[in-house]
Amino acid sequence: xxxxxxxxxxSVQVGGSLTLSCVASGDTIGRYCMGWFRQIPDRExxxxxxxxxxxxxxxxxxSSKGRFTLTLDNAKRTAFLQxxxxxxxxxxxxxxxAVPTRAxxxxxxxxxxxxxxxxGQGTQVTVS
Numbered sequence: 001x002x003x004x005x006x007x008x009x010x011s012v013q014v015g016g017s018l019t020l021s022c023v024a025s026g027d028t029i030g031r032y033c034m035g036w037f038r039q040i041p042d043r044e045x046x047x048x049x050x051x052x053x054x055x056x057x058x059x060x061x062x063s064s065k066g067r068f069t070l071t072l073d074n075a076k077r078t079a080f081l082q083x084x085x086x087x088x089x090x091x092x093x094x095x096x097x098a099v100p101t102r103a104x105x106x107x108x109x110x111x112x113x114x115x116x117x118x119x120g121q122g123t124q125v126t127v128s
Contacts, residue, residue, distance in 0.1 A: 002026045002118040004096045009123030012086055020081040020123060022096030033101050034079045036070065037113055038092035038125075045095070047111025049081060052104040059107045063089075086127045096120040 008020040022034070035050035049070040051058040058070040069082040079096060097116035109115045 002028060002032075002098055004098060004118055004120035006094065006096045006120045006123040009094060009125045011126045011128065014086065014088060014127055016086050016127070017082070017084045018086065018125060020083065020094055020096075020125075022079040022081075022120060024077040024079075024098060028077050030100055031102060032098045033105050033110055033115070034072070035097045035110060035116060036079070036081045037095045037097060038090075039095065039122075040092045045113045047113065048094070050105070050110035051079070052101070052110075054102075054104060056104050059110045061111055083125070086125075088127050091125060091127045093122040093124050095122045 002024055003026045005023050012018050031054040033050060033052050036048040037045050038048055039045040047061050048064050049058050049060045049068055051070050051072055053074060067085045071080045097119050099117040
């Protein structure tokens with residue numbers, strides 16, 4: 001079992017930046033796909049960015065391309081989501097997720113919430 005804890009959310013002005021962190025603990029041996037997702041009330045959870053711990057570049061949803069950057073610190077079992085040029089429509093609860101996988105997902109599956117097994121509790125981001 002894997003536990004995920006997000007942090008770094010908060011309130012920020014339009015055009016500002018935030019960095020979210022997701023720390024994984026527990027059974028983290030092996031390769032994982034780690035993703036960031038967001039959700040607002042009465043809407044489906046949507047993929048923001050994802051990365052395979054075995055290597056390769058991150059995937060980004062169209063809404064986050066060019067503004068968000070996903071990085072990994074494998075030694076610290078931490079994923080970071082740097083969010084720049086934030087917009088009001090970025091306001092949401094942001095969740096970190098992980099699933100063990102021996103191979104890199106393609107983009108469709110990497111950004112699909114149903115692909116993931118473990119989820120954090122979320123961290124709220126508000127842009128105004």
